Amino acid sequence: MSKEYHCGYIGLIGRPNVGKSTLLNHLVGQKISITSHKPQTTRHRILGIKTTDTAQFVYVDTPGLHQGGKHAMSRYLNRAAASTMADVDVVVFIVEACYFSDDDARVLQRLQNLKLPVVLAINKVDQLANKDKLLPFISEMSTKMEFAAVLPISALKEVNLTELEQTLVKLLPLSEALYPEDQITDRNVRFLAAEIIREKLTRILHQELPYNLTVEIEQFKPDKEQTLIHAVIWVERDNQKGIVIGKNGERLKEIGRQSRLDIVKLIDHRVHLELWVKVKEGWSDDERALQSLGYKDEL
Numbered sequence: 602m603s604k605e606y607h608c609g610y611i612g613l614i615g616r617p618n619v620g621k622s623t624l625l626n627h628l629v630g631q632k633i634s635i636t637s638h639k640p641q642t643t644r645h646r647i648l649g650i651k652t653t654d655t656a657q658f659v660y661v662d663t664p665g666l667h668q669g670g671k672h673a674m675s676r677y678l679n680r681a682a683a684s685t686m687a688d689v690d691v692v693v694f695i696v697e698a699c700y701f702s703d704d705d706a707r708v709l710q711r712l713q714n715l716k717l718p719v720v721l722a723i724n725k726v727d728q729l730a731n732k733d734k735l736l737p738f739i740s741e742m743s744t745k746m747e748f749a750a751v752l753p754i755s756a757l758k759e760v761n762l763t764e765l766e767q768t769l770v771k772l773l774p775l776s777e778a779l780y781p782e783d784q785i786t787d788r789n790v791r792f793l794a795a796e797i798i799r800e801k802l803t804r805i806l807h808q809e810l811p812y813n814l815t816v817e818i819e820q821f822k823p824d825k826e827q828t829l830i831h832a833v834i835w836v837e838r839d840n841q842k843g844i845v846i847g848k849n850g851e852r853l854k855e856i857g858r859q860s861r862l863d864i865v866k867l868i869d870h871r872v873h874l875e876l877w878v879k880v881k882e883g884w885s886d887d888e889r890a891l892q893s894l895g896y897k898d899e900l
């Protein structure tokens with residue numbers, strides 16, 4: 602008897618900070634997409650692939666759709682999110698329990714026009730002090746749109762993720778696997794290493810983080826003993842350089858230390874990481890500079 606196999610693309614959609622990247626990482630079981638409590642941490646469309654005996658789930662993480670759009674970076678982020686909606690088989694619309702803002706409403710509005718099954722995932726239920734609020738919130742949400750399913754989840758604590766997967770299998774098209782079963786993302790380790798460094802920058806610099814900062818891997822050389830990595834942190838102004846480096850270079854050292862640990866986990870090899878901070882003026886508002894740093898539209 603031949604077994605029916607399902608495979609398809611699942612868009613993780615929601616406003617910034619609802620937990621899309623966290624959900625992707627926990628569904629796939631490995632850190633692929635970087636996360637932080639700062640909105641707009643995710644800047645790239647990134648796939649997380651999970652293969653089981655019955656299905657292959659290809660999750661698509663996106664920058665959250667957000668307001669504004671004059672800045673080149675901002676336009677790029679919205680394009681990446683919007684093109685994902687058009688491409689996938691199923692959408693998981695993520696909101697926070699029990700909170701529905703104007704930003705959430707704007708995302709929902711765009712989903713209503715799609716002819717796709719939409720599963721509503723109410724995330725961060727672990728944070729909910731009063732669980733009695735959940736049922737009314739579910740009923741209220743259900744009046745806004747016809748969802749294929751509604752599930753309270755916690756991406757971080759992995760609550761109801763198996764149920765989410767079981768719901769999604771039924772909504773995926775019948776198809777053979779599109780990716781090799783051991784592949785977990787469409788990105789190479791070079792890209793993932795740059796993203797890890799960006800995550801540490803985002804987390805360590807916190808409020809002081811220059812919005813327009815990016816990481817470029819100049820060298821990635823696996824050797825017998827260790828992998829040698831040279832990375833440049835690009836900032837836009839001289840004073841930002843000082844912020845990243847910190848007093849006596851302490852900050853940069855800490856960023857390097859934490860990044861190295863995560864990259865070691867990722868590639869399972871010893872890592873020698875060297876970080877430089879350089880200034881390139883106005884890159885984030887220049888379409889061509891954005892492209893040269895890897896912010897290309899992928900359709």
Ligand code: GDP
Binds near residue numbers: 643724727728
């Ligand atoms: P994104 O912008 O939608 O990709 O959101 P992230 O995945 O970067 O998460 C934003 C913040 O919410 C991070 O600080 C996460 O640790 C946190 N977060 C995500 N999911 C959960 C969850 O289920 N419970 C709790 N308590 N925090 C979460």
Ligand code: MG
Binds near residue numbers: 622
């Ligand atoms: Mg994200």
